[in-house]
Amino acid sequence: MAKDIHGDEITLKHLMGEGDWETPVKQASDIPRPVLEKVMRLAEKAFLEMRPSGPLHYLGIFQGPSEHYLQFIERLSAAVEQQVDDEIARRQVVRSLAFTHANEVCKKTMLTLPKTPKPILQDYIQVVMEVVPMMAPGCPGRRDQHHRTVTAATEVTQTPATMPTPRTPGQMRRPSRGPADRPCALCGKKGHWWQACPLKQEFHKFRESKESGKKGR
Structure with missing residues (x-):
């Protein structure tokens, strides 16, 4: 089980930046770098796997x-x-x-x-x-x-009189x-x-x- 620099086991509060680990400075100083890097990789993976909730194509x-x-x-x-x-x-x-x-x-x-x-x-x-x-x-x-x-x-x-004016193929509209x-x-x-x-x-x-x-x- 991973531990912080004080010997306490890493909890969800460590990983989610809550309580004593709310500030980035505290996270960087108290949580081991390998733990932070793993959290970063998992967060990136979860983000990339999210399906957009926009309208149907x-x-x-x-x-x-x-x-x-x-x-x-x-x-x-x-x-x-x-x-x-x-x-x-x-x-x-x-x-x-x-x-x-x-x-x-x-x-x-x-x-x-x-x-x-x-x-x-x-x-x-x-x-x-x-x-x-x-x-x-x-x-x-x-x-x-x-x-x-x-x-x-x-x-x-x-x-x-109200039909759109024809445009040339290369003409772009603002x-x-x-x-x-x-x-x-x-x-x-x-x-x-x-x-x-x-x-x-x-x-x-x-x-x-x-x-x-x-x-x-």
């Missing part, structure tokens, strides 16, 4: 079989926003995974889009909202409400955390985060109207 985010496409895009955009700093790279990652990590139903729907010009995220969202949420039989009026929602969301995302400097990951417009995107708000209004219709039947 964006490459591990997939749309669930019954998950609405916009909810999947919200989760994906949140992870990419935290893990990718470059604006252009962030938009490219979201657009790519919005297709490759979608469920099979949504993916087949997106494959119906023309390949030229290359579809963008807004195209994916629009076609999925048009085709995938099939209206249940015996519920008159729901289809009209759905199309009004899609039309409003499409108008929000297709205003030419880091900024302000919503006015970063395009929204959902609609591409500046001035708001994706959490406050009008497209997301339109979807929630549409979902609430469907839930209200179910309760009223």
Whole structure:
């Protein structure tokens, strides 16, 4: 059993710097150097083996079989926003995974889009909202409400004056955390985060109207 310079056995208080061994000077003078070095190695090993408790990596985010496409895009955009700093790279990652990590139903729907010009995220969202949420039989009026929602969301995302200015491949953007400097990951417009995107708000209004219709039947 290891002992300090006074002949007392090394205890947890020695190792944790508590009580009489609270100060670094006392630890260095009273605890043998081999003991301190072993504590250092064990602490380093424990630190390196710790698993980060941060968000799931964006490459591990997939749309669930019954998950609405916009909810999947919200989760994906949140992870990419935290893990990718470059604006252009962030938009490219979201657009790519919005297709490759979608469920099979949504993916087949997106494959119906023309390949030229290359579809963008807004195209994916629009076609999925048009085709995938099939209206249940015996519920008159729901289809009209759905199309009004899609039309409003499409108008929000297709205003030419507010589309981001194209950037050359080598052009770098100055880091900024302000919503006015970063395009929204959902609609591409500046001035708001994706959490406050009008497209997301339109979807929630549409979902609430469907839930209200179910309760009223």
